[in-house]
Amino acid sequence: MKRAITYILHLQKTQYHLTAGLNCNTATAYEEFVLTKQNYKKENGRQYIHFIQSFSPLDKASPETIKEIADKLLQHKMFKGFQVVYAVHTDKPHLHTHFIVNTVNADTGLKWQLSKEQLQELKDCSDELCRQYGLIVVKGKEGNYKNRGEYRSKKKGASWKYELYLAVKECMRNSSSREEFITSMEKLGYKVGWEDNRKYITFITPDGKKCRNRKLYPPEKFTKENLLKTFELNKKYQDKRLLHNRMELLISSIYMLSKSTSTNQSNYPLTFLKNRDLKGDALKERIAELKKGRGLNWDKKIDHER
Structure with missing residues (x-):
């Protein structure tokens, strides 16, 4: 004492x-x-x-x-x-x-x-x-926090950094190498600056915003070392075909959402999917639903009534 x-x-x-x-x-x-x-x-x-x-x-x-x-x-x-x-x-x-x-x-x-x-x-x-006092509310033992503007945007479903976080998290989960990770990020519209002589990774969003990996939280989860460790574990314990198929399924769902008439969904598709906790079969069902388009198919309805 x-x-x-x-x-x-x-x-x-x-x-x-x-x-x-x-x-x-x-x-x-x-x-x-x-x-x-x-x-x-x-x-x-x-x-x-x-x-x-x-x-x-x-x-x-x-x-x-x-x-x-x-x-x-x-x-x-x-x-x-x-x-x-x-x-x-x-x-x-x-x-x-x-x-x-x-x-x-x-x-x-x-x-x-x-x-x-x-x-x-x-x-x-x-x-x-x-x-x-107009201060940021810190959450969790690790001190996770977001600046005020980002917090308000996230509540509205419009946080570019949260969308980036989800993109990195998904590509990290579904990649078995650094090269696969970068390729998957690029398919989602992100550029990745990962150079051996630099300490941090730089991500560039589809609309040109830059963010280093140390700005994603918790930062220790997104270090170069932890990313590489995760890729090795993915390679060791998971079927590479499964990782590839799961990533392609996610990219397909995002593509379909980009065709949606909702601007918010189009700009932040991962946030949209995350908020609905879509995984596995639920994700497939959502993709199928999106492929049908919005509204009723009146031609089929009329044919059925005939």
Whole structure:
């Protein structure tokens, strides 16, 4: 517990004005935590809770604003009576706040307990504070996030980067070599700049937008090394003909969607298919449906009635 408190308050990671204590003083937090435990004769078991509130590196918020958000988060009813020492860290590309909570409540002597529902309530509170300050809501342990414009576009079904992500993911899943991957991407309309002397892969969308593989999330999934590893596994464990047929089926469905009268479907066919969770036979049925075209075939209807 002492090491954890010392770590989050280290001035190589934060600044004095970015640290604070709830129901305790930062300079004497450890001693105060121990006194509370001794007072209630609860010195055994879990000593502290350590959690982190992370923010996107795309946010332009100042460390002082992040500190203000932490202050407000600790006003939540779940922290009432608990001693908390916290600090905003500025040593990473993304700002983040560390919280160390004493497991024994200074007012009641009860130990910290948080159900899944209460934890979700706390996360929701954090997300709402981010929205109030116009910040990006970060999702998941890996810190997955999208910038505001992209997030709004995705909600409308119009995110070019999400469409690229789906294209890379599908071609990666259905390729057994780097060459097959690049060819499959090209069939979907994407150019791939994969050079051995460059660290990153550059993707160019059909309308000319550029994006490096490190901008797709989670980035570790789309590194050169992981892509090549996936191709090797595909080659080893899957039938190459199956991969080829599955890719051709997907390309066929996208071609049919491009003939659709819906502009959104035409521009973002993979998103359209993904939102309907089309796989296997369902995908084949959708292709057959698209081949029929829209509306009723009146000639056949009339013939049938005759």
